[in-house]
Amino acid sequence: MDKPARASRVTIRTVAADAGVSVAAVSKVLRNAYGVSDSLKQKVMTSIDKLGYRPSTAARGMRGRTFTIGVLLVGMDNPFLPPLVSSFKQAMGKEGYNTLIGVGEARTHVESALIDSMIDMRIDGLLLIAPRISGATLDHYAGQVPISVIGHHENTAKTFDTTNVDDFSGGRAATEALIKKGYRDIAMLCLKHSKRRDGEVWYERERGYHAAMQEAGLENFSRIVRIAERPDEMQPQLLTLLEEPGRPEAFFCWSDIHGVPLINAARMKGLRIPGDLGLISYDNTAPAGLPLIGLASIDQNPTILGQCAADQLLSRLKGRAEASHAVIEPELIIRKSF
Known part of the structure; x- marks a missing residue:
């Protein structure tokens, strides 16, 4: 035939x-x-x-550009990311650019391997969202391709751009709101980590929490409770935390990743929110705003973050050489959880 x-x-x-x-x-x-x-x-x-x-991407690359931008996410399960990536893609798409997405799984070796692969594919630029690689490694890659980073505070960097919410201010604002409501024994729920890297958002939020507690004369109550990020490890740790006899009056959660499961677990145990426990979280994701959740949370405005990062990359591609470091003010969205 x-x-x-x-x-x-x-x-x-x-x-x-x-x-x-x-x-x-x-x-x-x-x-x-x-x-x-x-x-x-x-x-x-x-x-x-x-x-x-x-x-043909290859042919376009030989002529100088592929009109493709790489996007590296820390994971796929954080509801904060879709509106951010959508905003970024829309802004880049208006200028004729496609986006290629990779997931770094919060592992430095995976992130580096993906970035290497994207550069080998001759991408024109790279957006990194909450990377776990160091500033020195970012410098290395920025020597090969324009880079904008969201979720990494390093405003002295000269080779790559950053766009962030003022996470110190956000952490302080959330803690101050709890203090103004009359809470004193306020703990912060944060990530487990083996090593702090300069520029990480959770550390900036911790600094804001400690600053607010100290300014209110409550430093003796200050404590960081570290919880796993993976849901299968997180859930039993949250339940144990709620059952402890010395449980704090209120929690500031570094992210809705912990905040939403915590408020859900507390209500399932019959705790009154507020009343038995006050909660404020961070990211203001869609689940936090559901009526049956009603979790107060710090809004980072992901749409503006995505647009700003796109603007940075586009201006780099047009020849800008000096670094740009944009900072957006956060906003506390008040709901009846504290």
Whole structure:
């Protein structure tokens, strides 16, 4: 039996012929070049959609750009990330860039391997969200590709850009809100860690918590309770914490990753929130705002974070050399959990 004939590959010349324009005009549309009229763009995009044309990433890379941006996430299970990534992708997409997403699993060797692979694929830039690799390693990669980092405080960095919420201010604001409500024995629920790395968001939030407690003369009550991040390890630790006779009056949770399971576990045990326990968390994710959860939380405005990181990368790609470090003010979203 004869093999079916392979469909000929659609090229940029095929698109140009179908649209009745030059190859150079199609190239300008694909590059989102300055001065392209709406009518030309519409004509070319109609032919691209009809023919199913896909630009060759390899060929574009040989000409200088692939119009692809790598995005490295710390994980897939944090509800804070989807609106941030969506905002970033939308902003980059308007400028003709696709995004390639990898998950680092909060492991430095996995993150490094993924970044190496993305660079080998000739990405034009890289967004890192809450990376666990060090600032020195970021410097190394920033020498190869433009990098913007969210969730890493290092405003002295000269080779890469950062966009962050003021996590120190957020931690202090959450703790101050609990103090103003009359709580005194306030603990902070935070990550377990083997080694603190400069720039990590949880450490900045811890600093804000300690500052608020000290300013209120409550430093004798200050304590950090460290809980695992994995759900299968976290849940039994939260239950044990709630059963302790010396349980604090209130908790400031470093993230909704812990805050939402904690308020859920407390209510399942019959505790009144507030009343028996006061809670404020961080990230203001969608689960925190559900009526049956009602968890007060610090809003980082992920949409603005994503847009800001995209702006940083786009300006780097246009030639900016000096580092940019953007800081966004957080906001406490008040709900009836404290």
